[in-house]
Amino acid sequence: xxxxxxxxxxxxxxxxxxxxxxxxxxxxxxxxxxxxxxxxxxxxxxxxxxxxxxxxxxxxxxxxxxxxxxxxxxxxxxxxxxxxxxxxxxxxxxxxxxxxxxxxxxxxxxxxxxxxxxxxxxxxxxxxxxxxxxxxxxxxxxxxxxxxxxxxxxxxxxxxxxxxxxxxxxxxxxxxxxxxxxxxxxxxxxxxxxxxxxxxxxxxxxxxxxxxxxxxxxxxxxxxxxxxxxxxxxxxxxxxxxxxxxxxxxxxxxxxxxxxxxxxxxxxxxxxxxxxxxxxxxxxxxxxxxxxxxxxxxxxxxxxxxxxxxxxxxxxxxxxxxxxxxxxxxxxxxxxxxxxxxxxxxxxxxxxxxxxxxxxxxxxxxxxxxxxxxxxxxxxxxxxxxxxxxxxxxxxxxxxxxxxxxxxxxxxxxxxxxxxxxxxxxxxxxxxxxxxxxxxxxxx
Numbered sequence: 001x002x003x004x005x006x007x008x009x010x011x012x013x014x015x016x017x018x019x020x021x022x023x024x025x026x027x028x029x030x031x032x033x034x035x036x037x038x039x040x041x042x043x044x045x046x047x048x049x050x051x052x053x054x055x056x057x058x059x060x061x062x063x064x065x066x067x068x069x070x071x072x073x074x075x076x077x078x079x080x081x082x083x084x085x086x087x088x089x090x091x092x093x094x095x096x097x098x099x100x101x102x103x104x105x106x107x108x109x110x111x112x113x114x115x116x117x118x119x120x121x122x123x124x125x126x127x128x129x130x131x132x133x134x135x136x137x138x139x140x141x142x143x144x145x146x147x148x149x150x151x152x153x154x155x156x157x158x159x160x161x162x163x164x165x166x167x168x169x170x171x172x173x174x175x176x177x178x179x180x181x182x183x184x185x186x187x188x189x190x191x192x193x194x195x196x197x198x199x200x201x202x203x204x205x206x207x208x209x210x211x212x213x214x215x216x217x218x219x220x221x222x223x224x225x226x227x228x229x230x231x232x233x234x235x236x237x238x239x240x241x242x243x244x245x246x247x248x249x250x251x252x253x254x255x256x257x258x259x260x261x262x263x264x265x266x267x268x269x270x271x272x273x274x275x276x277x278x279x280x281x282x283x284x285x286x287x288x289x290x291x292x293x294x295x296x297x298x299x300x301x302x303x304x305x306x307x308x309x310x311x312x313x314x315x316x317x318x319x320x321x322x323x324x325x326x327x328x329x330x331x332x333x334x335x336x337x338x339x340x341x342x343x344x345x346x347x348x349x350x351x352x353x354x355x356x357x358x359x360x361x362x363x364x365x366x367x368x369x370x371x372x373x374x375x376x377x378x379x380x381x382x383x384x385x386x387x388x389x390x391x392x393x394x395x396x397x398x399x400x401x402x403x404x405x406x407x408x409x410x411x412x413x414x415x416x417x418x419x420x421x422x423x424x425x426x427x428x429x430x431x432x433x434x435x436x437x438x439x440x441x442x443x444x
């Protein structure tokens with residue numbers, strides 16, 4: 001039995017080592033930015049602090065507020081009106097500018113423009129781009145997806161290495177920090193990895209709908225299998241609206257006749273719906289970042305990140321009579337699962353408690369990355385990378401190969417990277433013996 005376990009252990013240790021070494025920089029960055037993005041609602045409110053608690057004497061209706069915003073930005077198109085949460089809050093009028101840029105215009109209760117902001121320049125938007133694409137567009141998005149794929153490998157192999165195998169709880173359930181040195185560092189790494197593994201895997205899998213390659217494949221499977229009940233309101237994959245293409249959004253909006261039902265009346269009706277904030281009203285023909293244009297109706301919806309609470313109510317532009325209503329229960333079960341996962345990932349499914357769990361997960365992942373790096377530096381020789389030794393009998397590792405193939409089938413970028421690594425190992429490494437010895441892949 002030991003003859004079988006030792007080669008398997010060494011192989012999984014090597015997988016864990018190489019996966020960890022690759023993902024450590026990504027884990028550090030994504031943990032920090034992800035923890036900060038969990039507090040997007042608080043960040044947005046802080047940025048808009050000057051637009052709240054304003055006087056309410058002489059208040060005008062929503063139509064007058066939109067006219068004031070349009071007058072301040074000639075040639076702009078009206079995309080939506082964000083209903084003020086409180087009587088003294090400014091309304092936010094979202095406009096599309098002639099060049100394709102967007103602008104959030106704050107209009108006081110009295111109908112005066114008191115500020116404006118580029119939505120892409122908000123702190124939360126910057127954090128989202130850094131977290132999702134490293135601020136370098138599609139290349140960064142692919143790098144993050146690849147890192148997430150290898151992080152899944154790192155966690156699964158780490159759980160195998162942690163497995164007690166007859167040992168007691170010390171060093172397994174709690175770290176033996178009093179022992180100091182390598183033992184304390186190893187225990188801190190292993191025990192932290194055990195406790196955070198489930199939350200980390202949930203975090204990684206719920207991030208996949210935002211990715212590029214995986215999400216594109218998922219969209220294709222979703223359509224092919226008939227798992228479609230409305231436009232998905234998650235933005236990953238190859239989708240014409242996935243990248244917030246503001247020029248395309250503006251171009252896609254058809255010209256609509258001015259509605260006879262006033263916005264003010266729609267706002268009055270919308271308040272009775274008690275839509276979760278931030279609640280918005282889109283005019284007929286307004287562009288939609290997740291799907292086709294709004295159509296010839298007024299539409300009330302919400303931008304809350306707690307996606308199971310998202311619903312839409314549409315009103316006739318002539319009579320203001322309700323013409324349609326849809327909510328979370330109307331979506332396909334696949335879309336519901338994805339949306340619950342995204343709400344959890346963004347820390348909004350259970351409010352503050354969800355945010356705190358997300359922060360704890362990020363701190364644990366940060367601890368794993370730092371402790372793993374320190375363990376590597378302590379054992380790394382001066383003349384080599386310090387990879388665990390190769391197993392003596394790779395032929396006995398068919399089970400590992402099957403697991404790897406299963407993971408690769410589910411994670412396409414992992415599969416592509418494995419093919420690349422195999423090609424390098426098969427055709428390039430044998431020609432570079434010094435590099436092979438440094439990497440720890442030289443064969444006796």
